Amino acid sequence: MLNEKNVQLGKVRSEIRELFEYGKKRKAEIGAENVFDFSLGNPSVPAPPEVKKALEDIIATVDPVVLHGYTSAQGDFNVRKTIADYINLRFKTQLDADCIYMTCGAAASLTITLNALVNAGDEVITFAPFFPEYRVFAEHAGAKLVIVQGEEGTFQIDFDNLARALSPKTKAVIINSPNNPSGVVYGEKTVEKLCRMLEEYGKAHGVKIYLISDEPYRELVFDDSVKAPYIMNFYGRSIVCYSYSKSLSLPGERIGYIAVNNKMEEYADVYAGVCGAGRALGYVCAPNLFQQLIARVYDKTSDISVYKRNRDELCAALKEYGFKVVKPDGAFYLFVASPEPEAKAFCERAKKFELLIVAGDDFGVKGYARISYCVSPQMIKKSLPAFKALAQSYKLCGGEK
Amino acid sequence: MLNEKNVQLGKVRSEIRELFEYGKKRKAEIGAENVFDFSLGNPSVPAPPEVKKALEDIIATVDPVVLHGYTSAQGDFNVRKTIADYINLRFKTQLDADCIYMTCGAAASLTITLNALVNAGDEVITFAPFFPEYRVFAEHAGAKLVIVQGEEGTFQIDFDNLARALSPKTKAVIINSPNNPSGVVYGEKTVEKLCRMLEEYGKAHGVKIYLISDEPYRELVFDDSVKAPYIMNFYGRSIVCYSYSKSLSLPGERIGYIAVNNKMEEYADVYAGVCGAGRALGYVCAPNLFQQLIARVYDKTSDISVYKRNRDELCAALKEYGFKVVKPDGAFYLFVASPEPEAKAFCERAKKFELLIVAGDDFGVKGYARISYCVSPQMIKKSLPAFKALAQSYKLCGGEK
Numbered sequence: 001m002l003n004e005k006n007v008q009l010g011k012v013r014s015e016i017r018e019l020f021e022y023g024k025k026r027k028a029e030i031g032a033e034n035v036f037d038f039s040l041g042n043p044s045v046p047a048p049p050e051v052k053k054a055l056e057d058i059i060a061t062v063d064p065v066v067l068h069g070y071t072s073a074q075g076d077f078n079v080r081k082t083i084a085d086y087i088n089l090r091f092k093t094q095l096d097a098d099c100i101y102m103t104c105g106a107a108a109s110l111t112i113t114l115n116a117l118v119n120a121g122d123e124v125i126t127f128a129p130f131f132p133e134y135r136v137f138a139e140h141a142g143a144k145l146v147i148v149q150g151e152e153g154t155f156q157i158d159f160d161n162l163a164r165a166l167s168p169k170t171k172a173v174i175i176n177s178p179n180n181p182s183g184v185v186y187g188e189k190t191v192e193k194l195c196r197m198l199e200e201y202g203k204a205h206g207v208k209i210y211l212i213s214d215e216p217y218r219e220l221v222f223d224d225s226v227k228a229p230y231i232m233n234f235y236g237r238s239i240v241c242y243s244y245s246k247s248l249s250l251p252g253e254r255i256g257y258i259a260v261n262n263k264m265e266e267y268a269d270v271y272a273g274v275c276g277a278g279r280a281l282g283y284v285c286a287p288n289l290f291q292q293l294i295a296r297v298y299d300k301t302s303d304i305s306v307y308k309r310n311r312d313e314l315c316a317a318l319k320e321y322g323f324k325v326v327k328p329d330g331a332f333y334l335f336v337a338s339p340e341p342e343a344k345a346f347c348e349r350a351k352k353f354e355l356l357i358v359a360g361d362d363f364g365v366k367g368y369a370r371i372s373y374c375v376s377p378q379m380i381k382k383s384l385p386a387f388k389a390l391a392q393s394y395k396l397c398g399g400e401k
Numbered sequence: 402m403l404n405e406k407n408v409q410l411g412k413v414r415s416e417i418r419e420l421f422e423y424g425k426k427r428k429a430e431i432g433a434e435n436v437f438d439f440s441l442g443n444p445s446v447p448a449p450p451e452v453k454k455a456l457e458d459i460i461a462t463v464d465p466v467v468l469h470g471y472t473s474a475q476g477d478f479n480v481r482k483t484i485a486d487y488i489n490l491r492f493k494t495q496l497d498a499d500c501i502y503m504t505c506g507a508a509a510s511l512t513i514t515l516n517a518l519v520n521a522g523d524e525v526i527t528f529a530p531f532f533p534e535y536r537v538f539a540e541h542a543g544a545k546l547v548i549v550q551g552e553e554g555t556f557q558i559d560f561d562n563l564a565r566a567l568s569p570k571t572k573a574v575i576i577n578s579p580n581n582p583s584g585v586v587y588g589e590k591t592v593e594k595l596c597r598m599l600e601e602y603g604k605a606h607g608v609k610i611y612l613i614s615d616e617p618y619r620e621l622v623f624d625d626s627v628k629a630p631y632i633m634n635f636y637g638r639s640i641v642c643y644s645y646s647k648s649l650s651l652p653g654e655r656i657g658y659i660a661v662n663n664k665m666e667e668y669a670d671v672y673a674g675v676c677g678a679g680r681a682l683g684y685v686c687a688p689n690l691f692q693q694l695i696a697r698v699y700d701k702t703s704d705i706s707v708y709k710r711n712r713d714e715l716c717a718a719l720k721e722y723g724f725k726v727v728k729p730d731g732a733f734y735l736f737v738a739s740p741e742p743e744a745k746a747f748c749e750r751a752k753k754f755e756l757l758i759v760a761g762d763d764f765g766v767k768g769y770a771r772i773s774y775c776v777s778p779q780m781i782k783k784s785l786p787a788f789k790a791l792a793q794s795y796k797l798c799g800g801e802k
Contacts, residue, residue, distance in 0.1 A: 001520060002518055002667070002670055002674045003516060003517055003518060003519055003520055003674055003678065005677070005681075006516055006517050006678040006680075007670050007673045007677055008673075008677065009678075009680050009681060010517075010674055010675065010676030010678070010679075010680070011677070042470055043466070043470075044466065046464075046465040047465045047469055051465070051469075052465065055460050056457070056460060059453060059456050059457060060457075064448045064453065064650070065444070065445065067653075068448055068452075068650060068651045068652070068653050068654050069443055069444075069652060070443055070652045070653045071653055104688075105683075105685060108683040108684070109683075111681075111682055111683030116403060116404055116407050116408070117403055117404060136680055136681055137681070137683060139681075140681035141404075249465070249466070249469060250469045251469070251470060252470045252471045252472055252686060252689030252690075253469050253689055253690060254685060254686070254688050269403055269408050270403060271411070272408045272409075272411030272412045273403045273407045273408040274411065275410070275411030276404075276406070276407035276408055276409065276410030276411030277407040277411070278411075279410050280406075280407055280410060280512075280537055280538070280540075280541035281512055281682050281683065282505075282506075282508040282509040282510075282511060282512030282538060283505070283508070284506055284508045284509075284652075284655060285653060287505075287653070287655050287691065288653030288654055289653075290688070
């Protein structure tokens with residue numbers, strides 16, 4: 001007997017991967033420019049020019065024995081110090097280098113954090129819609145993932161649902177704002193209310209509940225009126241899981257960090273747990289070259305205005321065609337209501353118009369589909385007639401306006 | 402309650418790390434050139450020039466969206482194909498790209514493999530002396546690590562000890578040849594006998610035993626007369642965990658692979674288990690830039706002749722001074738018998754001569770110390786009088802010859 005759970009995980013392709021493979025086949029058949037593939041969250045905007053320049057400079061000037069050598073397990077001290085200082089500058093925190101643990105990207109940040117916190121039988125809460133791998137990560141760590149449905153139509157936190165889900169077994173709550181798959185951002189009032197509720201529940205029941213903020217999309221907030229608050233300023237038992245995958249368009253290089261709030265009394269134990277979990281999972285250190293890169297470009301981002309223009313154009317068009325769209329304030333995803341009860345049937349029909357979009361079922365919400373608009377502006381423009389025809393096939397009222 | 406096991410793992414510094422920290426302090430006190438730090442396995446030989454050239458070329462020429470984008474979870478197809486072809490060429494196997502799974506280095510190769518194979522309560526056998534993280538990795542996967550003492554004095558496999566350790570719960574056996582910490586290499590006869598024994602035990606008891614070969618030191622075999630056989634040619638249920646950390650002097654960049662033997666009937670399930678375990682542990686893909694690098698320098702190595710000269714010089718001198726040394730055929734470690742019963746006391750005394758060496762206790766063997774000779778040839782030369790004085794302090798007979 002192999003480990004059947006992992007064998008099954010390896011065999012079951014996710015819905016998203018299936019669609020991606022279909023897209024590859026279809027592109028070969030009718031030409032890539034005629035398939036509108038909105039299935040994956042792979043940034044289309046290149047890394048900013050500073051990345052290339054910094055990589056060239058590091059490779060040209062740093063002694064290879066140092067550059068490619070081990071760093072300490074938690075990451076190079078100067079890299080961690082640079083990141084802590086930058087977080088302090090932006091969010092008025094008082095972190096130091098030893099609050100930061102460098103990781104191989106957001107997924108590693110989450111698995112390491114969960115393995116630091118969780119004992120068998122614990123519960124981890126998240127809000128639907130949610131990134132499906134949360135279930136895989138939580139279950140591997142020995143926890144049960146408890147899903148709290150978001151507010152219908154807005155996908156903000158439904159606090160009544162949350163109140164019902166909290167239990168003395170709740171070890172952690174994962175939030176993901178800006179959200180994959182909905183693009184929804186939690187404002188300050190929402191975060192305040194969430195933190196107050198966790199604080200009060202913890203006190204009343206004598207339990208410590210950790211708030212994990214999964215933030216690969218932090219820099220992708222498009223309007224000045226919208227702010228994604230920094231949870232460390234609202235809640236002591238908080239841990240930020242960050243990744244440079246989307247902000248710097250480096251998803252394949254696997255570089256990010258865990259920031260442990262030093263305002264909680266058991267901070268040193270939590271940080272030790274992170275170091276220990278990293279060891280147990282086989283993470284020796286995050287890639288050294290990319291650690292050095294981050295120390296030089298920590299405050300840069302890719303040109304995210306491209307995503308904003310995509311969002312504006314696509315949202316306006318979809319609404320005009322009669323689709324119901326959840327307003328996405330960030331990330332590069334958009335949640336559209338299915339015009340028929342089964343989102344999978346809707347996505348199947350979309351395929352006939354060469355539109356590849358993902359049913360929301362996998363994200364824990366029925367009746368919606370995810371559109372990843374981190375594509376080229378040309379593709380957005382070219383895809384609009386297909387979306388219009390899709391709307392018309394459902395006789396959506398906006399379709400004829 | 403946090404996950405206490407991981408909190409403790411994070412708090413307990415390994416003996417090696419302790420010594421490394423002591424070394425840093427001591428170097429600040431008396432000058433780095435006066436401390437002979439043989440504690441760490443950090444290559445002193447730089448990556449071969451082809452690495453720098455290839456990195457420069459990749460960064461200059463590959464579209465950054467492709468270069469830094471996600472690869473498939475198991476790794477880029479062409480990279481995997483290149484590696485499979487190269488293994489086939491060297492070892493007369495018939496692997497294809499889908500036997501290879503790219504990883505973030507040897508530790509990740511091991512944790513992923515163990516999580517693919519192991520169910521709670523299974524046993525994993527390894528041979529002492531062994532790399533201490535094996536215990537951490539096996540236990541995280543839910544297994545018990547069973548230690549089989551090697552043959553006294555040679556640290557080859559003691560087959561009587563192995564016969565006693567095998568049980569119907571044995572799921573896997575880990576070998577590490579060339580070995581950390583002893584430098585010992587298993588020859589063809591040893592490997593043949595091991596495989597026959599596992600085969601026969603498996604048949605007799607109706608169990609499937611997997612042989613995991615942890616091979617970060619494969620390319621570090623110094624004499625033409627010594628060969629490290631390729632286990633896939635001897636045993637169907639075999640998995641090779643490889644890393645480029647030492648062969649290309651890239652330990653901080655975390656790049657390696659798992660190769661699953663396609664000669665076993667359940668090959669597809671084992672490979673799926675590897676893919677699933679990688680997902681569950683949070684490994685999305687191995688760093689893309691370093692995958693591309695490997696596709697260009699897969700057949701290169703650092704200048705390992707430096708390590709060979711270090712070994713020859715140090716071994717000869719230690720023997721001359723009267724130390725008992727286990728002949729190291731590979732890797733860049735050397736196991737020396739402690740002249741007093743407690744190896745830790747021996748290592749403490751060595752410190753007085755500014756020699757930093759690690760007691761073998763952590764590696765599962767009493768009465769020995771590990772010397773990591775992946776240091777500069779200058780340091781070897783400069784350290785010899787200190788080793789001589791250490792021998793004389795024990796009045797070793799060779800010391801006066």
